[in-house]
Amino acid sequence: MLRELNDRAAIEVLLREGPLTRAELELAIGLSKPATAQLLTRLEEDALVVKAGVRGGGRGPRAQLWAANGGLAFVAAVDLTPHVADFVVADVAGVVLAEHRTPLPVHAGADVVGTFGEALSQVAGEAGIKREDLAHVVIGAQGAFDPRTGLLSSAPHIPGWLGFDVPQKLSDELGVDVLIENDVNLVAVEEMTAGLAQDVDDFVMVWLSEGVGGAVVIGRRLLRGATGGGGEIDWMRVPDPATVDTGDVWPEAGARFGNLVDSPAICRLAAAHGIAAETAWDAVTQAKAAGNPDFLDDLARRVAGGVANLVAVADPQLVLLCGDTSRAGGEEFAALVQEKLHELVLPRTPVGCASVQGNAVRAGALQSALATTREDVFGVVTPTLLGSRRPEGGSTRPRPSSPNR
DSSP: OHHHHHHHHHHHHHHHHOSEEHHHHHHHHTOOHHHHHHHHHHHHHTTSEEEEEEEOOTTSOOEEEEEEOGGGOEEEEEEEOSSOEEEEEEETTOOEEEEEEEOOOOSTTOOHHHHHHHHHHHHHHHTTSOGGGEEEEEEEESSEEETTTTEEESOTTOGGGOSSOHHHHHHHHHSSOEEEEEHHHHHHHHHHHHSTTTTOSSEEEEEESSSEEEEEEETTEEOOOTTSOTTOOTTOEEOOHHHHHTTOOOOSSOEETHHHHSHHHHHHHHHHTTOOOSSHHHHHHHHHHHTOHHHHHHHHHHHHHHHHHHHHHHOOSEEEEESHHHHHHHHHHHHHHHHHHTTTOSSOOOEEEOOOOSOHHHHHHHHHHHHHHHHHHHOOOOTTSTTOOSOTTOOOOOOOOOTTO
16 A cells, blocks of 8 residues: 555656656655665556656766656647637646647537537647547536536527537547536636645635636635536626615615626726727726726726625635736736725635636646546546546556557
């Protein structure tokens, strides 16, 4: 058992830090030189690690580098939006092999499975493998996924993907293992992996872009809810600013949060402040450049009204804003939201901007796909990520696999 624990510890370090020398690995896992040498020999014989060049050169000594064997399995991750699908293929060590962006039909009646499969085959080919070589595929979509039925909901913008068991149909017809997940949940995964939430147990994310979305993480685990609707804050009821501004009593039903902070609503708010913009993020950018604090102040108050509900229930350590609108506002806007939030709730919860750059949805989907596949191939469990299917502590002996498993 101790040997198996050491093997897993070594693989975890190599997956996290990349190629290491024997001495570096020895220091990282706390074993003696002979024990580390025996461990590497054992893992190399099982094809779980491979030699990965040398470090050093010139007249000095050169040390052999060791790496987790990425060629044992391959994964794909996809950010699916109404406009474009963004694909990436990587080996199980996390090395990106190919990327591909393409528009996909999302309208009702479209052959979404067939066209998705063609795009997946193309990016797999660019990575030098076949589609069937993919061990796991994770799709991030703008909607709520019900794990009981496989159905997407709250996704009128991609009607062609509604009304059927998405992961089951894709898995059956494409011959690969497919998972679909809410896009903001995947951003939260990436923030836990490489962003500001790496050392945070409880936090919430609020996505502000064309629409609005959210994710709630408690104890390093995503709160999905009974039907997959955890964090779906679009339909949350909040005070209507129109009645607040006039001093009237808030109506019992309140206003739908998504109708106050989606892109069209923010553009209307901007127009009331003399700012003409086609998108919310353009409006925020203009307001910052022109020094229009009143618009940003009103927008921050709207956002804080929704965030307050999450904070009152979850009492998180951190609130992170993400999405195009939040990115345009930056830390200045996050500070405004924090100020308005602290007027509404007792906890002094800090509010910041998500730190992960690039396509965080796709990056989170890749982390999820890698977590599942590493569990299958190496026995390494990452319970905080979407991909883990075994309870913490329930992993097995690392085992070799093959690219065509």
